[in-house]
Amino acid sequence: MDASETPEVPSATDEHGLPRRDFLRMAGAGAGLLLAGCAPPPAFSAAPAPGIERGRRGAGSSSHVLVIGAGAWGGWTAYHLRARGVRVTLVDAYGPGNSRSTSGDETRGIRSSYGDRATGELWTPWARTAIARWQLFEQEWGPVFRTRFWHQTGDVIMRATREPFITRTIELWTKNNVAHEVLSGDEARKRWPVIKADDITVAITEPDAGVVRCRAATQAVASAAQKTGAELVIGRVRPGPIVNGQMDGVILENGTVLRADAYVFACGPWLRKLFPYMENRMRVPIGHALYFGVTVGDTRFTFPNLPSFNFPGVTGWPMLPVDSRGFRVRGAIAPPAPPAGAPRPPAPPATPVDPAQQDPDLSSRWTNQDRVDGARRFLEARFPLLANAPLLETRACHYESSVNQNFIVDHVPGTSNAWIAGVGQAEGFKFGPVVGEYVAQRVVGIEGDPALVKAFALPTQEYERPPG
The missing domain is CATH 3.30.9.10 (D-Amino Acid Oxidase, subunit A, domain 2)
Structure with missing residues (x-):
């Protein structure tokens, strides 16, 4: 269906209490068609960030993906996977934008000034794309959520x-x-x-x-992903067994096993709790x-x-x-500092971690x-x-940091169908609209730019371990 062919619908109100005809008009062509039950549109009309491809799937593409973590990266990954026609189940222990999450603060700055980062050459153009994406998200979804x-x-x-x-x-x-x-x-x-x-x-x-507005936007992105067909499950999971190079499901606390073709672990600081080898690769x-x-x-x-x-x-x-x-x-x-010549107070004793x-x-x-x-x-x-x-x-x-000061988008070691997407270096939220599209690209089988694959690989180096 063409975007200009908005179907006639009854004048009843939708779940937001807004007359449906007005809701479709306010939401814009893309969101309106989604809520009318039509196929998901492209994620955005803007050009993708460098290294990101659209419009196709790679060999062995997944038809159902479980995304663990409904924060900034997980929500955007689910949104972009739906835009590629992939069935998505989004799982979060506490819910999008909860107060324990990295994306649970009220506001986040969105800028591209990375002259102090070794990753600045890569991050700057991606941050610029992210700014454009946030503006488009505002235009498309701000009227829908009336905020x-x-x-x-x-x-x-x-x-x-x-x-x-x-x-x-x-x-x-x-x-x-x-x-x-x-x-x-x-x-x-x-x-x-x-x-x-x-x-x-x-x-x-x-x-x-x-x-x-960080918390509100995180919740809105997860809701938008659901509007496009993603399912949200509230619950804590642990990785299932790896069998012949494939992860075989994730396990809820009550023992229920959730299975899909692929798994994306976008769960921020909880990565250290799920994968022991992350313990000394991130702080x-x-x-x-x-x-x-x-x-x-x-x-x-x-x-x-x-x-x-x-x-x-x-x-x-x-x-x-x-x-x-x-x-x-x-x-x-x-x-x-104390005045020149004044005795300096003794340093307080080190507080045990x-x-x-x-x-x-x-x-x-x-x-x-x-x-x-x-x-x-x-x-x-x-x-x-x-x-x-x-x-x-x-x-x-x-927030999460790593020795190489870069994001991680890579396979869970020993698997070909499970991914780690995280370690945002205290800057991850702003990149959500772009990183989510990149993760979706990798999951559907498009490896893309080898330089990005290398840059986002799971680091082999670790932090120095404390003495004792």
């Missing part, structure tokens, strides 16, 4: 000197034809007078960068974000009147009025006072008008 996910804040990076991060980011942006600005300190201070930037000599901006530290209240009626710290920002060790963005969580700060400024804090099921997500104080020092230094702003809420989540 807003994407906010084009722009992003500014401010530094006291033109350090290598700045220089390399500009090089990558220029190479990839990314619209950007390079500002002097005086220009930056004039443009954003609420930022205290007396020491800043250079600022670079990415005008079409933005912020996505799962906890990051903390704090949301501060802004004065009622003062729009200077609210979207769209301030960009997202990046200072050494600290990022953040303005309050998004769609849900008014607050002014977001991630990171902190250390306490000031609590094993529970390495377990995403058991870890406490409490943000302690030291982090709050450090964030307040940042506000005092850079946003003095917010120095005494009330702390409204905090969010914390595990």
